Amino acid sequence: MSNRKIQMPREVYIDPGIIKDTGEICKSLHLDKKILIVTGQHTYDVGAKPVIESLEKDNIEYDVIKVSNASAESISEVEELITPDTTVIGVGGGRVIDVAKLSSFNRGVYFVSMPTTASHDGIVSPMASIKNPNTSISVTAHSPIAVIADSEVLAQSPFRLLAAGCADLIANFTAIKDWELAHRLKNESFSESAAALSIMSAHLITDNIANIKPNLEPSARIVMKSLFSGGMAISIAGSSRPASGSEHLFSHALDKILDKPALHGEQCGLGTIMMMYLHGGDWKAIRDALKAVQAPTTAKEIGIADEDIIEALMMAHEIRPERYTILGDNGISKEAAYELAYKTEVI
Ligand SMILES: NC(=O)C1=CN([C@@H]2O[C@H](COP(=O)(O)OP(=O)(O)OC[C@H]3O[C@@H](n4cnc5c(N)ncnc54)[C@H](OP(=O)(O)O)[C@@H]3O)[C@@H](O)[C@H]2O)C=CC1
Numbered sequence: 512m513s514n515r516k517i518q519m520p521r522e523v524y525i526d527p528g529i530i531k532d533t534g535e536i537c538k539s540l541h542l543d544k545k546i547l548i549v550t551g552q553h554t555y556d557v558g559a560k561p562v563i564e565s566l567e568k569d570n571i572e573y574d575v576i577k578v579s580n581a582s583a584e585s586i587s588e589v590e591e592l593i594t595p596d597t598t599v600i601g602v603g604g605g606r607v608i609d610v611a612k613l614s615s616f617n618r619g620v621y622f623v624s625m626p627t628t629a630s631h632d633g634i635v636s637p638m639a640s641i642k643n644p645n646t647s648i649s650v651t652a653h654s655p656i657a658v659i660a661d662s663e664v665l666a667q668s669p670f671r672l673l674a675a676g677c678a679d680l681i682a683n684f685t686a687i688k689d690w691e692l693a694h695r696l697k698n699e700s701f702s703e704s705a706a707a708l709s710i711m712s713a714h715l716i717t718d719n720i721a722n723i724k725p726n727l728e729p730s731a732r733i734v735m736k737s738l739f740s741g742g743m744a745i746s747i748a749g750s751s752r753p754a755s756g757s758e759h760l761f762s763h764a765l766d767k768i769l770d771k772p773a774l775h776g777e778q779c780g781l782g783t784i785m786m787m788y789l790h791g792g793d794w795k796a797i798r799d800a801l802k803a804v805q806a807p808t809t810a811k812e813i814g815i816a817d818e819d820i821i822e823a824l825m826m827a828h829e830i831r832p833e834r835y836t837i838l839g840d841n842g843i844s845k846e847a848a849y850e851l852a853y854k855t856e857v858i
Pocket residue numbers: 550551552553554555557581603604605606607609627628630631632633634636638639640641647649664665667668669672675751774775776
């Protein structure tokens with residue numbers, strides 16, 4: 512049997528107020544034996560509470576666990592609560608969704624993705640990233656059986672998180688350039704359809720930039736729909752290649768260096784400006800798009816020191832050596848890193 516399969520969610524809901532129908536949706540999918548809600552400290556009130564109300568209304572048994580990070584320990588804690596009858600619902604931001612996704616995958620049970628914000632493209636994809644001191648890059652787990660995204664809840668989440676989601680999508684522009692380069696130089700296999708879907712998802716943001724505003728349900732819906740199609744590009748490729756190139760390597764390097772990294776999408780946004788410069792593309796257009804969605808474009812805005820930016824640029828090529836990018840096999844020198852960050856006004 513081929514181990515190359517494309518995984519997709521069975522049902523996807525992106526609607527205002529849909530969170531109140533969680534119980535009904537679980538019943539219609541025959542996932543109503545036992546629910547384990549994985550949530551976070553802040554997302555319990557906005558996400559888990561309405562889910563609990565809905566499950567109680569439909570007489571569905573449930574349990575709740577709050578996790579505070581995407582670590583191996585959190586995964587183990589969640590796994591201990593899973594029985595073969597359990598369906599795991601991840602209700603929260605990226606860390607919570609990753610913990611719910613990976614623990615359900617490890618225990619072979621279904622997973623429902625319920626984002627409380629639209630901050631990155633792992634919401635719909637089969638990838639999960641778990642933090643340890645050595646890496647924050649994603650591994651393949653499984654796709655959610657259903658995605659229930661309440662666009663009203665997303666709209667009420669801090670706009671900084673939605674802006675980060677836009678930046679994670681804008682990163683697709685350089686991720687695809689890197690993939691094309693690897694295809695040409697290293698004969699890496701390339702999916703035209705995954706690449707086209709990835710670029711289209713980024714364009715859904717840049718073409719709608721004037722409509723992406725805080726606290727507006729239609730804005731949150733645009734971002735979530737774009738993250739959905741970006742996630743589908745990842746599903747088709749079977750890896751994060753269509754959405755993660757040199758700009759993500761830079762962000763992963765920052766995750767390693769910094770005690771308190773900024774948001775994933777924010778770091779990737781800075782990386783995209785600089786990597787587009789290296790690709791000889793229109794890096795100013797990337798910067799303008801990020802500014803227009805109120806995502807940061809300088810290290811100072813997110814409290815990262817200039818020297819940490821330089822160090823991350825120099826070590827980025829070592830993060831995932833098997834994935835060829837514009838940084839090449841040997842990376843860039845300190846002088847080149849400084850020049851790059853300075854010319855693009857990231858520092
Ligand atoms: N699987 C994949 O392919 C990918 C995974 N990632 C991973 O995802 C994580 C980043 O996700 P991200 O969402 O940016 O960050 P977090 O999951 O760290 O969430 C950031 C903060 O936002 C809070 N929050 C979320 N929703 C709301 C809301 N509606 N109202 C108020 N606060 C809210 C969270 O609360 P709380 O404290 O309750 O959690 C948390 O404190 C990283 O671990 C990254 O590695 C990133 C990209 C792709």
